[in-house]
Amino acid sequence: MEKYEKIRVVGRGAYGIVHLCQRLSDKKLFIIKQIPVEQMTKDERQAALNEVKVLSMLNHINIIEYYENFLEDKALMIVMEYAPGGTLLDYLQSRNGQLLDEEEILKFFAQMLLSLQHVHSKQILHRDLKTQNILLDKKKELVKIGDFGISKVLSSKSKAFTVVGTPCYISPELCEGKPYNQKSDIWALGCVLYELASLKRAFEATTLPALILKIMRGTFSPISDVYSVELRSLILSMLHLDPNKRPHINQIMAQPIVINALMYLHTDMGSVPCTRICRPLSNMPSSSRGRTAVKGGNSARGRSLIQALSTVFSWGGGVNTPIKLPLPSSETQVIQVSTGRTQKAAVTKNGRLFFWESSGVSSESIIPGAVDSGTNIPVYVPRYLEGQAAVTIHHVACGDLFNACLTDRGILMTYGSGANGCLGHGNYQDVAQAKIVEALLGYEVVQVSCGASHVLAVTNEHEVFSWGRGDNGELGLNNQESYPCPQEIPIAGEEMLPSHVYCGVDCSMIITQDGQLLACGNNRYNKLGLDVIDESGTSISTVEEQTVFTPVRSYPITNIKVKHVALGTSHSAILSEEGECYMLGTNQFGQLGCDDTLLPRQPYHITLFNDKIHTLACGDTFTVAALQDGEVYTWGKGSRGRLGRPDQQSNLPMKVNITGEEPFQVVCISCSHGNTLLATKRKY
Template sequence: MENYEKIRVVGRGAYGTAHLCKRLSDKKNVIIKQIPVEQMTKDERQAALNEVKVLSMLSHPNIIEYYENFLEDKAMMIVMEYAPGGTLLDYLQSQGTTLLEEEEILHFFAQMLLSIQHVHSKQILHRDLKTQNILLDKMKKVVKIGDFGISKVLSSKSKAYTVVGTPCYISPELCEGKPYNQKSDIWALGCVLYELASLKRAFEAANLPALILKIMRGTFSPISEHYSCELRSLILSMLHLDPNKRPDINQIMAQPIVINALINIHTDMGKIPCARMHRPITPALPSTARSRLRGSAVNGRDSLPSKPVSMSSVYCWGGGVNTAIKLPLPTNDTQVVEVSAGRTQKAAVTKNGRLFNWESPGVGTDSLLPGSLDSTTPAYIPRFLEGQSAVAIQHVACGDLFTACLTDRGILMTYGSGANGCLGHGNLNDVTQAKIVEALLGYEVVQVSCGASHVMAVTNENEVFSWGRGDNGRLGLGSQDSHTTPQPVPFTEGVSPCFVQCGVDCSMVLTLDNKLYCCGNNRYNKCCLDDNTVDGITTKSIEEVRIFTRVTSPPIGNSLVKTVSMGTSHSAIVTVDGELYTCGANQFGQLGYQTDFNSKQAGQVLTLKDYKIQHVACGDTFTVAVSQDGEVFSFGKSARGRLGRSDTDTMTPKPVNITSDELYSVVSISCSHGTTLLATRPLQGILD
C-alpha cells in the first residue's frame, strides 16, 4: 500500500471492504477492494481469485477498469477504477416519484448493453447485475458495470448451475434449479430496465418464498403508458419466463429503439445541452366510444376550449348536495383512477400511486373568507395521505370510519377506526397513519372491499380472507364470530374467487368463471339466495347463510356476472353482456322497476336495456348506474340529493346531469349511504 493513500471506506461486501484511495504516482482516485484471504474458506478464496481473473480479461469504457492486485497483511488487494457518481440505485432513489424521460433511460441502457455484450463475448456471465452494481461517472452520464465477484467464466457454451445472485434479480430458471447461460443476465438486465422505467423493482416480496413465487409466475406491475410501446415490449420480452424466448444481446441491440440510442452514445456524448420544445402528443379518440360533449358542440378547431383540458374530474352529490358538484383536486395534472366513499370519508387514488382524501371543515370552523357570503355547498379540501412517499397505492376502499389501501406490490394497509377489528391488526386500536396488515404480508392482495364493519380481500392466488364483525355469517367462515385479524375463507375445490364485495351485513364473491357466491343476511332476498324456480315465485326463503353459497336461482344463476354492488337492503348485478339486474327491498324504488308483492326474484332494469351498463353502485336506498358510453342514471330515494337532481323518489332511472366542457368517460364510481363519488377522464384528441 506504499503506492496508495487511503481516504475513506466507501463500502463493505460479503468478501471484503472497499476503500477510496489516492494513487500517489498521478494523484488519481482509485478503489481498492481489500479481501482477507486467510480466514476464508476454499470457495471464498476461489471467488476472490475469480474476480481478479474476470477483471483482467475485460477492457471496455463501460466496465470498471482493473489496474492491479497484490497481497498485503494477509489480504488480497484489488485496485480498480473509481466511479464518483455513485450507483444507479442512488440516482433512481434521488428521482423521488418523477419518472425518467425515455431518452435518458435508453442512454443508460445502451451503455449497459455494450458492456454486457463485451462480457458475453468473453464467455463470461456476470450473474449479479443490479442497480447497486451499476456505477456512474461524476456527471452521471457514463455507465460503468462493476462487481464481478461471483461471475462465471464458461469454458465453452456450457451452462452454469450454481444458484447465485441477488434474489430480486434472479431468473426463473435459477429459482427452479435449471441450467442457465447468458439469458440469465438478460433477465437481470430486463429487471434493471424495468427499474429505470418505473423507479421500483420488478419483483419484490416480504419473504423469499413469496419472491420466488412472483418470479416464477412473472408477476409484476404494468409499465407506465408514459413510455413508448417499443420500450414496454422490449422489457416484456427480456422478462419472458422461457429463457429460449428471451432475446440475446445482439437481438436487443438490433431493435430500432435501441439502435438510435447506440448511435446517440457516439454522436451526442459531450454535447452542450440546449432547450427543446416538446409538442404534446394527443391520442386519437377510440372509434367505439359514443361520447358526449356537455355544454357545447364540437364543430371544428375554433369551438375547442381555450383552457388546458384537465386530466381528471371528480363529481359528488348527496349528503345535502342536490346536484353533481366538481370536487377540487390536489394539482391541475392529477389523474384519478379510482374513488371510494365511506360514511365520512371521500378518497381517491391517482395514476402515479398517490392516495388523497377530501376533508370538509367541521362545524364552527371558519371556512369562508372574511366578508364572503355563506354557501349551501360544503367546502372540500383534498389532502394527500401522509407517510406514503415510499409506496405506490393502486386501490382504495372505505368503510365506516376506516380505510383500506393496496400498494402496487400487493401489500394491504389500513387506518382509521379500529372498532370491530376492521383494521386487521389483531386489536381494536385506532390508527391515524396507514399501517401494514402484517397477517397478509406473505400474500399478494389484488383487491379489497370494506363493508360497514367488516373487510374482505382476495389474493392473486384466488384466496379470500375476511375479518371484522361476524354477525349473520357475513365473513363466510361458517360462524358468527368476529375476528381482528384476516381469516382464510373456505371454498369448495375448483372455485377461484377474483372479486369481493362487502355489504352492510352480507358479502358477495365473483369467480374467474363469472359465477356469484353470497353469504350473510339474505333479508328481502338481497343476496339472490331464495329458490325461485316456479314461475318466478319464491318456493324457499333463506334468511341467512354463514358460508359462501353459489347463486343458482334464475335469472342470476343462469348469467355470467361481471360486477356487483350492495346497499343496505338491495343489490345490483351487472352481467358480462352489460345487463343490469337488481334484487332486494324496493320501498323507495331502488330496484328501478315495479315489483310484485309475491315475488322477490331478481329482475332486469328494463328501462336501461338499450344501454350496456359498465359501472354500478348502491347507496343505502338508491342506485347509480353508468353505461359504457358514460351516461349516468340514478333511481330510488331522493332525500338530501341522493339522486343528484331535484326530484322525488323514483323507480324509473333518470339521467344525472354532469356539467362538463369536455368529452369524458367514467373511470370509477362509489356510493355510501346517501353520497355518490364519480371520477371521469377526458377523451382528448378531437382536433378536426
C-alpha cells in the same frame, strides 16, 4: 419516517439494512430494520413477516422490544428497542483473553434462560441463538435477546425440519436433517454458555464438513477448572448429543447454581420483571400534522384554461346536485374512487392516494378525508395521504371510519378506527397512519373491499381472507364471530377460483374467475339471491341468512356470467358481462328501478338501458348507473340529494345532469349510505 431521524447504519444483512434512529419528539434512540419487501419474492416477504409476527408475540424485559412497523420507500420498516451496550460477542472479544468471573457468567446466563423460557412458552423456536444476537444495555448488565428473523412458531408441540441457523451453533440433530424442537435452542444456549466460560466457540473448523463432523462427535476443548464442577457439568449436559438427554429449560433453572443467579436478578440487581406493561403499537399523532397547502393550491385561477384529464363529482349528504371536486392539479388522472360514511378517497394513475377534506372537519378527526354532513355545501380540499412516500397505491376502499389501501405489489395497509377489529391488525386500536396488515404480508393481494365494519381481500392465487364484524355471517367463516385478524375463507370446490370480492353492510359476495357468484350474510328480501327460484319464477325455498359462501340460486342469476356487483343496505345490483342488470331486494323506495313497490323476492331485470350499463353502485336506498356513452342515471329515495337532483323519490331511472367541458366516460362510481362519488375521464 417523519417521526424519526436516521443517525447511522449499524448493520447490513441478507434481508436489509439496520439503522440507528432518533425519535424527533423525545430524542429517544431506536433501531429500525429496513427490509425492501417490494423487491422480494412471496417467500422472502413471508420471512420478513415472520420476524414482525414473532416480535409482536413476545413481551419480556430480556427480549428486544418491538414497537411498530410501517411501509416507507417500498420497504418494511420494523422499529425496535436500541441496546447501546453492543453485542455479547463484542463484549467477550473486548476481554482480550481475560476470563469472566463465574458470578458474571451466571448473571448473563440466568437472563438468557428467562428470555428463552418466555419464547418457548409461546411455542416459538428462536433457531439462531448466538453471541452476535445477544445484546447488552449501556452498563453491560442487562441482556436482551434479539434477531428473530428465522424463528419458527410451532402450531403444536410438534417438531420443525428446516435446516436454519448459524453453523457453529446448530445442533447434531439439525446436522443430520432430523426433526428438532426446543432442545435445539438448549444446545445453542449451551454453546453460548461455553463461549462465556472459555471466550471461544465450542465448535469451530475451517470448512463446513469439518465443522459438522466436530458437532456430530461432540468434541470440544475442556473448560477451565477455575470454574465450579456444577457449571462445567451444566455445559456438558446442555451439549449432550442426544436431545432427549439434554435438560429441559425448567430443569436448568432448578439447578442450585442457577437458582442463586436468578435470586440475584430479583434482589441485588433490582427485581427484574419478566413482563412489561403492554402499550399500543401505534401512537395517535395529531391530525393537524402535515396539513400544509397542496402544491399548486386549489384555486381555479390560472388553471381554467387547462382542461383536466379527470373530473370527480359528488352529491348526497345534503348536496342536491353534483358538485365538481377540486383535484391536486389539472394533470391528475383519477383511476378509482371510494367513499365511506365520512370520507372520500381517490387513486391517481401514477399511484398517489388522496382524500378530500372539508371545512367542517374536526381538528381531532383521525380519518383524512372526513367530511361535514351538515346542510351547507362544504368547501373540499384534496390532501395526499401522509407517509405514502415512494409507495405506489393501486386501489383504495373505504369503510365506516376506516380505510384500506393496496400497493401495486399486493401489500395491504389499513388505518382509521379499529372498532370491530376491521383494521386487521389483531387488536381493536385506532391507527392514524397507514399500517401494513402483517398477516397478509406473505400474500399478494389483488383487490380489497370494505363494508361498514368488515373487510374482504383476494390474492393473486385466489385465496380470500375476511376480518372484522361477523354478526350476520358476512365473514363467510361458518359462524357469527368477529375477528380482528385476517382469516382465510374456505371455498367449496376446486373449480371455484375467486377473483373479486364485495362487502355490504351485513353481507359479502365473491365473483369467481368464470363469472359465478357466491354470497353470504344477511339475505333479507333475497338481496343476495340465495333463495332457490326456478326458471318459471317459482320460489322453492327461502334463505334469511347464510354464514358460508354459497352459490347464488335465484334464476336467472344462476345462468349469467357476472361482471360486477353492487351491494346496498337492503338491495343489490348484479351486472352481467353482456351488460344485463338485475336488481334484488326490497323496492320500498323504488331502489330496484320499477313502480311496483311490492315486488316478490325474484330478480328484476332492468331493460330500459338496452343492456348498455357500464358500471353501477348502490347506496342505502338508491342506485346509480353509468351507461357506456357516459350518461348517468339514478333511482330510489331522493331525500338529502341522494339522486343528484331535487326530486324526493324516483321509482324509475332518471338522468343526472353531469356537465363536462368535453365528452367523457365514467371511470368509477362509489356509494356509501346517502353519498355518491363519481370519477370521469375525457374521451380522446
